Amino acid sequence: MxxxxxxxxxxxxxxxxxxxxxxxxxxxxxxxxxxxxxxxxxxxxxxxxxxxxxxxxxxxxxxxxxxxxxxxxxxxxxxxxxxxxxxxxxxxxxxxxxxxxxxxxxxxxxxxxxxxxxxxxxxxxxxxxxxxxxxxxxxxxxxxxxxxxxxxxxxxxxxxxxxxxxxxxxxxxxxxxxxxxxxxxxxxxxxxxxxxxxxxxxxxxxxxxxxxxxxxxxxxxxxxxxxxxPIMRYDASQLAQWLKPRRATAHKGDNGRLVVIGGDRGTAGAIRMTGEAALRAGAGLVRVLTHKENIAPLLSARPELMVHELTQESLSQSLEWADVVAIGPGLGQGNWGKQALQKVENFRGPMVWDADALNLLAINPDKRQNRIITPHPGEAARLLNSSVTQVESDRLLAAQALVKRYGGGVVLKGAGSVVADEQGLAGIIDAGNPGMASGGMGDVLTGIIAALLAQKLPFWQALCAGCVAHGAAADELALRYGQRGMLASDLFTVLYRFVNPDVK
Missing domain, CATH: 3.40.50.10260 (YjeF N-terminal domain)
Structure with missing residues (x-):
């Protein structure tokens, strides 16, 4: 019985x-x-x-x-x-x-x-x-x-x-x-x-x-x-707790001013995907600072982006204007990217650092409470001065070590991405699939998290909701079409559904 x-x-x-x-x-x-x-x-x-x-x-x-x-x-x-x-x-x-x-x-x-x-x-x-x-x-x-x-x-x-x-x-x-x-x-x-x-x-x-x-x-x-x-599992069923319907009188200023920085010569695609992801995730205004060669292609591909050449003057003005900054995709590790990152370091609002911003951070480590970093295991290994094998042997421990060393919040990307923050919160993202193992997925994630911060979601909620929406959109695509051949930009076709969980 x-x-x-x-x-x-x-x-x-x-x-x-x-x-x-x-x-x-x-x-x-x-x-x-x-x-x-x-x-x-x-x-x-x-x-x-x-x-x-x-x-x-x-x-x-x-x-x-x-x-x-x-x-x-x-x-x-x-x-x-x-x-x-x-x-x-x-x-x-x-x-x-x-x-x-x-x-x-x-x-x-x-x-x-x-x-x-x-x-x-x-x-x-x-x-x-x-x-x-x-x-x-x-x-x-x-x-x-x-x-x-x-x-x-x-x-x-x-x-x-x-x-x-x-x-x-x-x-x-x-x-x-x-x-x-x-x-x-x-x-x-x-x-x-x-x-x-x-x-x-x-x-x-x-x-x-x-x-x-x-x-x-x-x-x-x-x-x-x-x-x-001590640890939470986060999935798409929780998005409605974080992403509430907008007020009827909401305007673009209410949804945040985001500056996205990156895209050195030859890497326009990376920063374009971050900028478009931010728009698709609901940011009110997105300004892209990039190499001057990228301006025309980006405006042609996505005219809703405000695209400018990255100079010391445009960066200073943009940091005064911005509510949130995202930096790193396509930034490179040359003087162009280093100078931009040195100036962004002093920004007081919420920031998301990814890609080459993390590689530069590994060279000159610092600790900041207003920053989310989004490393993949290779970047995490550099940030911790360890190896990918060590990172992958205990992903929770690695994420907590990153928080201890760099402050703020962390997304350790990979199968079952791990999130952690300085307040001791920890979680595992139960969304996403192997179809996401292709170039540009991390650039999209950076844009989504930054957009949610710009819409004034609390730090931890923006971090978790961004990761879940990103993975859930990829799961929807995999369900429809399969995993192999999924492109990062394909997520834009279904992302609406997950950043608007109140719409049935």
Missing amino acids: MDHNLKNNDVSIIPHEVWPADWLRGAEKEAADALGLTLYELMQRAGEAAFRIASTHYSDSSHWLVLCGHGNNGGDGYVVARLAQGAGISVTLLALESDKPLPEEAESARAAWLDAGGTIHSAGAPWPQGVDLIIDGLLGTGLNAAPRAPVARLIDHINQHPAPVVALDVPSGLSAQTGAAPGAVVSADHTVTFIALKPGLLTGRGRDFTGQIHHHALGLEPWLNARRA
């Missing part, structure tokens, strides 16, 4: 709160004790939730292979195996062996499987023919190094097998905390995660391996809801 809580809780609803994996491991018992539950009861609920997801999505499957590790993740696997066998499904269970005893609740789950007539095969046993679903219960959230043999071999075997895979809590081999993949990782079609979302499911390499994510809090919601999650 399914637990009553499970019947009345839709496991497809993904929360916006995200909790550190290492904290959750210690908090699980405290939460269970506070609510009068045992850890074994939680394990039963986890197994039931996973069984329901697996049997719903693969209702025609008739032979399940369940792989159990030597921990509580394996205990969840024993519960799934028992429920599947009870439902008339043929189950083959392989378990890792160890000199250490199983945790108490996992041992109870193992005993219940055996009492129900189940059989346990060694991890090295041959896999039977006809397996049409694999349940991954090998490794849980405690992983901090590459899996070793025999687990690594089992993971490779799983990934080579044609049957779909449902992972319990986290795909084996993936760091639940960071999203790093230090070695072999199970490539799951579905991941059923328990109690709370973990950061590694949403960012970094986690996006390659989790498949569709499902969540069940196992009845611990009252305990979790009494606490403030």
Whole structure:
């Protein structure tokens, strides 16, 4: 019989709160004790939730292979195996062996499987023919190094097998905390995660391996809801909270005066995309300061932009006029760009720095509270004097390090972009897709965030809403046309929809 809580809780609803994996491991018992539950009861609920997801999505499957590790993740696997066998499904269970005893609740789950007539095969046993679903219960959230043999071999075997895979809590081999993949990782079609979302499911390499994510809090919601999650997941469903309808009497001055600076000789496209993105995201007036060779092409392409040659005089006048400044796309790292950046450094209003502005910042670091920086991993590595590998090994930590060193707010771009600010806020952007891996996407993001700042959105809201609208527009395009061949300027055709979430 399914637990009553499970019947009345839709496991497809993904929360916006995200909790550190290492904290959750210690908090699980405290939460269970506070609510009068045992850890074994939680394990039963986890197994039931996973069984329901697996049997719903693969209702025609008739032979399940369940792989159990030597921990509580394996205990969840024993519960799934028992429920599947009870439902008339043929189950083959392989378990890792160890000199250490199983945790108490996992041992109870193992005993219940055996009492129900189940059989346990060694991890090295041959896999039977006809397996049409694999349940991954090998490794849980405690992983901090590459899996070793025999687990690594089992993971490779799983990934080579044609049957779909449902992972319990986290795909084996993936760091639940960071999203790093230090070695072999199970490539799951579905991941059923328990109690709370973990950061590694949403960012970094986690996006390659989790498949569709499902969540069940196992009845611990009252305990979790009494606490403030340190990380948030941001998606398109939240845009309406940030982007309210305009007043009927609003005019262009109300929507901000934005100066966009960049586009040295030969890089007109970068600054044009930033300027047009700002207009499409609702900025009232956008002035572009660029190389004189770019003026005619930019005005021809987008006459709504006010385009001027970047000189010391035009820059001084524009900084007095502007509410917000965005600088960097196509700026270059020569004297032309350096001189502009030196003058912009003293601007007191909100700023967005991207691209070559970040490369110059890495050479002459400073800390400012009124600036958002938007590095990709390569730029982040230069800003932190580290390597891309180090940045990607813990994207949350890298974003927090950038904030500590440079102040203001940070968008660490990539799969599951990470946002952070000096007030300690942190989040993961759950929008966007691999179609965005093409030139100019970052230039568009800079324009969107700057436009929202110009419309007087608070600093953090503009940062998060800009990232979400950017990713959600790309997701809409991918849904319509596919990912390959998506251009940064294609986002302009659908961006309206996401910066106007009140329009149905």
